[in-house]
Amino acid sequence: MAAAARFFIRGANSKLSITAIGTGSQCSFGATLVKLSPSSNSRTKSQRRHAAHFTFQPDPEQTQYGPTQKMNLFQSVTSALDNTLANDPTAVIFGEDVAFGGVFRCTVGLRDKYGKDRVFNTPLCEQGIVGFGIGAAVAGATAIAEIQFADYIYPAFDQIVNEAAKYRYRSGNLFDCGNLTIRAPWGCVGHGSLYHSQSPEAFFAHCPGIKVVIPRSPVQAKGLLLSCIADQNPCIFFEPKILYRAAVEQVPVESYTIPLSQADIVQEGSDVTLVAWGTQIHVMREVANMAQEKLGVSCEVIDLQTILPWDVETVCKSVVKTGRLLISHEAPITGGFAAEISSSVQEECFLNLEAPIKDDQLLNPVSQLLVSLNPRLSTFLLRSSYQWRSARKRHFVDHPIRKQHPDGLHVPSVFCILKTVTSPLH
Template identity: 60%
Template sequence: MNMFQAINNAMELALSSDDKALLFGEDVAFGGVFRCSMNLREQFGRERVFNTPLSEQGILGFAIGLASVGYTPIAEIQFADYVYPAFDQIVNEAAKYRYRAGSTWHCGSLTIRMPSGAVGHGGLYHSQSPEAFFTHCPGLNIVVPRGPSQAKGLLLAAIRSPDPTLVFEPKVLYRQAVEEVAVDDFELPIGKAEVVREGTDVTLIGWGNQVHRLLQTADLATKEGVSCEVIDLQSLAPWDEEAVLTSVEKTGRCVIAHEAPKTSGFGAELAATVQDKGFLKLEAPVQRVCGWDTPFPLAFEEFYLPTPLRVLDAVKKVTSF
């Protein structure tokens, strides 16, 4: 499967196994912009898979209401760039509902899917990675898959989680990422990172499509005689502090990379924790390789992204410190 097929398969399984599961969003009934919901309306009916008005605030307000009375809403925001009108609903309602109600009410069965990140031609309104805004808000789970298997397993875990969960799907991977995916129903644990390549000299940390760039960096570093360990964080909230610190204690060096702008990006949280709890094991300061602090460009996307060569420069810096 490619990644959009794996997501489609996950939603089909969720709708089949839970008769209170509903899927909705802008153009979802027609298959969605990225074809993730193809054929689901035909299979489950227009009462369970349907289009909404062009109102992100309305989509999320409706989804929170459904979840609070026992339904399992899977709400799609067509592009992550357009989640901001719904920011209040997510941060002030979904994330706080259980706490303010003393656990008598909650919307824990809520899942919010949204395509995010660079796609090669998206420009400033279709390329953003806004995950850091939501990691600052207690009460939300946040996951980011790097490929089809992770997309299926994390999405099924999100749908069945007792907490509201945001799933950021790197849109460039919908068709690019292809692999064998288990056809059975399975979940990947939320909050668990994966070491996708072991190494001894430098720890590289990323999520989503950035993991593939880090693997390319590791290949380049090997030619320089440097062994890189690559970690796919998979979940940003909660995130796997133990896996990260265990790796950094082994390598003594850490490079974090993400597409979002550097200032207040989630890499800052990782760097602060590593330097707080792993300081005595560090051989060099933690480095962050990120998008620049500008709106996302159209013509110069490759100059904006943390490419393998930009990350390799950081690897050279920490190994020569």
């Protein structure tokens, strides 16, 4: 087994040509993924798994917002920022290296178009960047701050949690920094290692007063980012960095918004609800297809989109319908946001549950640590989603979809929960 795994790792390395994230023209990991995916169709199944742990699935083109243009996720972010700078004279963008485009090219061309007083570099000081953003926002500017990686946001944790989130409350609504939006590249990328792979949404989800938003695609990214900017609360907007180049869609050129705190039902189904956000939505879509094909199970896939405050209603309504819930995220499972959803849903839908709620994640409880290990090992872990998918299958098998108990009685969910506790599998 170990030998086989090593073979996979090696195989992954020899076939992939993803380069590291960073400044300049060599920042092409996403492009490589895009390039790889068409050709990978002709490869065998096991080889295809090495290309990425997911396949990006674009949404059908939407025309209600006017003309569209082909954009990847970083371009759709640029487009949103462009619209904002054009429409809002008080908008300013600042962060490390944003003046010449940022390491992920999200702000390319904006300084030249709107001037260096509106799009400017800061020193390397995250706490200062956020504090400065709060100050600019409270004084009336639309402040859009970039933290270069979500992993670097921790020096600013105090400013976000104690200053930004509580400003309105502690001043009795006299002051607020609702005009502040913090953008940060987020999530795993394959070989980002310890400090370039983290998904810290759960840390912020514990803090009332801020909003946390994660898009799954270019169209969603633009609409949600514009909503965050317009929203009168400080927002953290996490951008799945693996999608920056890998995700391409027809994105409306003009400004439009997608409401916050509203989950999006990506695919309707009747047997089990799958909740995820960001990149993991694409994994879940694949799981849903597999479940349909292999097990005849109909999955409802929900993109939560806003982590805080989250859309309890949509999720619960779905669970009432399906009786089963599976939540999946990239972040560690212990204290992850899935636990919060799980707790709320069991409270609201206790009598509707047919099986214990399943929290899951891409890797494992110490995934953040594991991602830190050997870049090769983390590549392996990301590639191991085939195992992960079979894990999902296992879940379905353990808790077969049965609307009715054989005796014609409703299966009490407490039975399922007890079963979980005593099961050697858990």
